[in-house]
Amino acid sequence: MEITGQTKLMFVLAHPIGHVRATAILNAHFQSIGRNVAASPLHVAPEDLETVIGAIRKMRNVIGFGTTIPHKIPVMRHLDELTPNARNVGAVNFTRRDEDDRLIGHNTDxxxxxxxxxxxxxxxxxxxxxxxxxxxxxxxxxxxxxxxxxxxxxxxxxxxxxxxxxxxxxxxxxxxxxxxxxxxxxxxxxxxxxxxxxxxxxxxxxxxxxxxxxxxxxxxxxxxxxxxxxxxxxxxxxxxxxxxxxxxxxxxxxxxxxxxxx
Missing domain, CATH: 3.40.50.720 (NAD(P)-binding Rossmann-like Domain)
Known part of the structure; x- marks a missing residue:
């Protein structure tokens, strides 16, 4: 896969990071449907979660991020909006970054x-x-x-x-x-x-x-x-x-x- 300035990026935030396989599945899926999107694991310690999310808000070529253990619940306090599903579940596993830098959390687990x-x-x-x-x-x-x-x-x-x-x-x-x-x-x-x-x-x-x-x-x-x-x-x-x-x-x-x- 060729990653260029035209490629949209997303991350999967986790701690620890070694078990993460979702990015490989995401990348294979994006390629299979012809989308120029690339996903990468991002090792984020719990005490750094707020800082990292604040940075992602300003990354203009990032479309969003996934969250896994231990961030699915703590991430909610740093988002602007939750879908009804995420609100009912009380946890978020994917967050969309809109063009106005707003972050919307959802749960598909x-x-x-x-x-x-x-x-x-x-x-x-x-x-x-x-x-x-x-x-x-x-x-x-x-x-x-x-x-x-x-x-x-x-x-x-x-x-x-x-x-x-x-x-x-x-x-x-x-x-x-x-x-x-x-x-x-x-x-x-x-x-x-x-x-x-x-x-x-x-x-x-x-x-x-x-x-x-x-x-x-x-x-x-x-x-x-x-x-x-x-x-x-x-x-x-x-x-x-x-x-x-x-x-x-x-x-x-x-x-x-x-x-x-x-």
């Missing part, structure tokens, strides 16, 4: 995750889901699953209060989804999804005991690197259908292109 499930033959309608995590990605996935028709959503999180708050938010918008918080057995659910960063490191523990799960259980992970986490490897050993994290950004590309006005 959950929509992409559900699209990835469906692309792999899994429809959330009527399904009982056990979700690990209630952070930025977790909120996006939870709202999207409820909107897609999941009948029940059980949320596990180290901070139980945070999980309970998310469950209440889900019920307020989607009363047909029985959203609750607290521990539960994996085998009692149709879908188990990890939305945390646990699994990025080789020595990370498996975030949940898969118990007596088997072929009737779908186990998904939002982590892209490694492509097969210890959770997914264990699930495969038990005969579960597994879905890796790469499906989420793959399915988001059309959503991101439209939002960025590319």
């Amino acid at each position: 959950g929509l992409g995750f559900v699209a990835g499930l469906k692309a792999n033959g899994v429809d959330p309608v009527g399904k009982r889901v056990l979700q690990i995590g209630a952070g930025g990605a977790g909120r996006a996935v939870a709202f999207a699953l409820a909107e897609a028709g999941a009948s029940a959503l059980r949320i596990i999180n180290r901070d139980v209060g945070k999980a309970a708050d998310l469950a209440r938010n889900i019920v307020a918008l989607y009363p047909d989804c029985d959203a609750t918080a607290g521990p539960e057995k994996a085998e009692d659910f149709d879908i188990v999804v990890n939305t945390t960063s646990v699994g990025m490191k080789e020595d990370d523990p498996i975030p949940i005991d898969l118990g007596r799960t088997g072929p009737a259980t779908v186990v998904a992970d939002v982590i892209m690197s490694p492509p097969v986490t210890r959770l997914l490897a264990k699930a495969a050993e038990r005969g579960c259908k597994t879905i890796g994290g790469k499906v989420m950004p793959d399915e988001q590309m059309g959503l991101v292109t439209a939002f960025l006005h590319v």
Whole structure:
């Protein structure tokens, strides 16, 4: 890919940066649709987030940026506007920079995750889901699953209060989804999804005991690197259908292109 003064640029802000693969997916997508846009990872420590975003406002050939761990929630306070989806989720994974230097935040994580499930033959309608995590990605996935028709959503999180708050938010918008918080057995659910960063490191523990799960259980992970986490490897050993994290950004590309006005 040739990058010139005519190329529109975007970044993906993260800390740490080594796990980021979204830029490769974005660049492949932009090339496939004939757009002169290039994406690059940008290593931004939490204490530098405000400074970096202030600089991006003034970069006239930058169309926006993505945010991943740990910036999806903190980034909101530095933006001018949030889409309804981002406001409901309470996290932002893509921000558009308009010509007047305004920054508008959006969230495509959950929509992409559900699209990835469906692309792999899994429809959330009527399904009982056990979700690990209630952070930025977790909120996006939870709202999207409820909107897609999941009948029940059980949320596990180290901070139980945070999980309970998310469950209440889900019920307020989607009363047909029985959203609750607290521990539960994996085998009692149709879908188990990890939305945390646990699994990025080789020595990370498996975030949940898969118990007596088997072929009737779908186990998904939002982590892209490694492509097969210890959770997914264990699930495969038990005969579960597994879905890796790469499906989420793959399915988001059309959503991101439209939002960025590319």
